[in-house]
Amino acid sequence: MLWWIIDGAILLSVEGWVRVTAYRQWRLLRRRQRRYGVRRVRIAAPxxxxxxxxxxxxxxxxxxxxxxxxxxxxxxxxxxxxxAVKLPRTLWTGDDARDIPDAVWAQPIYIKAGHGWQMNIPVLSEPADRMPLIAQANEFMAQSHGLEGHQWGYANVPRQLLAEEALFLDTDLIEIKYYTFGSIVEQMVISRHGDPTTSARWLRQESGGYARDDRPTTVSPIIDVLPLPPAADEGLRIAAEIGAGFDQMRIDTMTDGEDIYVGEITVYNQGGRAHSQGHYAEAPLNRSWDLRRSWFLTHPQSGWRAIYSSALRRRIDARERQGHGLA
Structure with a gap:
């Protein structure tokens, strides 16, 4: 009982620190959670x-x-x-899109910012006028997600551009995003970029295998009704292997149905949220996310963070002993 009281005081103090340090992000989360009936937001013991x-x-x-x-x-x-994975080739890197060689412009590419997300320009045929694309790409150099929303992983990424080969031009591109928790893949989100784009969420079942969810995703309001492509099984293997080293990760892949490539590994899903599931304790994205596997709780911390990490671990252990699982 004494430790519970002491830990409660520590967690309450850290909760106050969160509200001062990241008030805007905390307020946005509280507003979103209240729409779903969540009355109290807890970050110190999430x-x-x-x-x-x-x-x-x-x-x-x-x-x-x-x-x-x-x-x-x-x-x-x-x-x-x-x-053992396939990766799209990087054809050029630099800090000024004016330096992209003619030979690169002549082939289908994506111009991307290496230091952020949703900063991609498809160039699937050689442009008659490169200057608007160059200007758009160079604007990416002024943006930093590390400074926005406390997305720490981006903070120290060098600001660079890259030109990457475009894959699967002769067929509709299929993207599959695997949400991993250790080696467990709790869900897949598949998106077929045809006309129209369709998308579906596939959830892991306790009996084994995956079943399609009946709710639309953020990619498209049209639910994809086709079976999973053959490459999805290979993607599951890849995602489980990469995800095993982390408490939670999203492995983004591209496929034509047969061959599959890893496109990105995403630390902050949708900038740090779980669409339609982030408020629900029994959701797949929560039930397997064990913070005790995180770097913060598996590596020594210093100062007040060391005191806090010990209190947080004890609180998670206590929840599990009381039958509340990880929620």
Whole structure:
């Protein structure tokens, strides 16, 4: 009982620190959670997936997050780990799109910012006028997600551009995003970029296998009704292997149905939230997310963070003993 009281005081103090340090993000989360009937937001001892994402942004400063958030360095990391995966080729890197060689412009590419998300320009045929594309790409150099929303992993990523080969031009591109919790893949989100784009969420079943969810995703309001492509099984293997080293990760892949490539490894899903599930304790994105596997709780901390990490671990252990699982 004494430890519970002491830990409660520690967690309450940290909760106050969160509200001062990240008030805007905390307020946005509270507003969103209240729409779903969640009356109290807890970040110091998070229970829900959206709370855990904000906790990660504020506390879990795994050095690998910087590498994974860097679209250029991430590919090198995947190769260095020895994962048996295919990766799209990087054809050019630099800090000024005016330096992209003519030979690169002549082939189908994506121009991307290596230091952020949703900063991609498809150039699927050689443009008659490059200047608007160059200007758009160079604008990416002024943006930093590390300074926005406390997405710590991006903070130290060098600002660079890259030109990457475009894959599967002769067929509709299929994207599959695997949500991993250790080696467990709790859900897949598949998107078929045809006309129209369709998308579906596939959830892991306790009996084994995956079943399609009946709710639309953020990608498209049209639910994809086709079976999973054959490559999905290979993607599951890849995602489980990469995800095994983390408490939670999203592995983004591209496929034509047969061949599959790893496109990115995403630390902060949708900037740090779980669409339609982040408020629900029994949701797949919460029930397997064990913060005790995180870098913050598996590596020594210093100062007040050391005191806090011990209190948080004890609180999670106590929840589990009381039958509340990880929520």
């Amino acid at each position: 229970r829900l997936a959206d709370e855990k994402f904000l906790w990660r942004r504020l506390f879990d400063h795994d050095p690998r997050f910087t590498v994974l958030s860097d679209k250029i360095a991430c590919k090198d990391w995947v190769r260095e780990q020895g994962f």
